[in-house]
Amino acid sequence: MKKVAILCAALVFSAFAAEPEGQEFEGLLTTPGCAAEGAFADCYLENYSCGSDGCFKKSEAGSMKKVPLALFQQNTGKVYVVDTAKLKVSELGEGMNKNGVVIVGVLDEATNTIHATEFKAPPPPKKSFFKGCL
Numbered sequence: 001m002k003k004v005a006i007l008c009a010a011l012v013f014s015a016f017a018a019e020p021e022g023q024e025f026e027g028l029l030t031t032p033g034c035a036a037e038g039a040f041a042d043c044y045l046e047n048y049s050c051g052s053d054g055c056f057k058k059s060e061a062g063s064m065k066k067v068p069l070a071l072f073q074q075n076t077g078k079v080y081v082v083d084t085a086k087l088k089v090s091e092l093g094e095g096m097n098k099n100g101v102v103i104v105g106v107l108d109e110a111t112n113t114i115h116a117t118e119f120k121a122p123p124p125p126k127k128s129f130f131k132g133c134l
Contacts, residue, residue, distance in 0.1 A: 022104050023107065024103070028099045029082075029097065031069060032070040068082070082113070083115045094121035095121045098122050104117055
């Protein structure tokens with residue numbers, strides 16, 4: 001009987017441990033500079049590596065710096081700064097400049113920053129078949 005009780009308790013604790021902490025925020029993952037300008041489709045990729053348009057002309061070749069990320073929500077028009085200290089930046093590449101990115105974390109309303117604990121990339125587009133004359 002004790003084994004069954006211990007097993008049930010372990011299952012309950014593992015269920016709570018598997019849940020991500022915080023709330024989910026969905027939107028477009030970009031940089032704060034691109035979000036401020038409203039240049040989402042026209043945001044150059046150099047913004048993600050050194051921080052601004054034309055920064056490759058100013059910075060030394062091969063030198064990269066940590067660029068802050070932002071999450072823009074279309075339905076509310078809000079821009080949140082994303083703190084990626086607990087995430088691997090290499091995994092975030094799948095969601096750069098894409099809509100439907102989900103960031104799970106805790107919102108600090110004083111600084112408007114999401115302290116991210118989990119990242120979910122949007123699903124890839126479905127394959128389509130062209131039916132027409134060539």
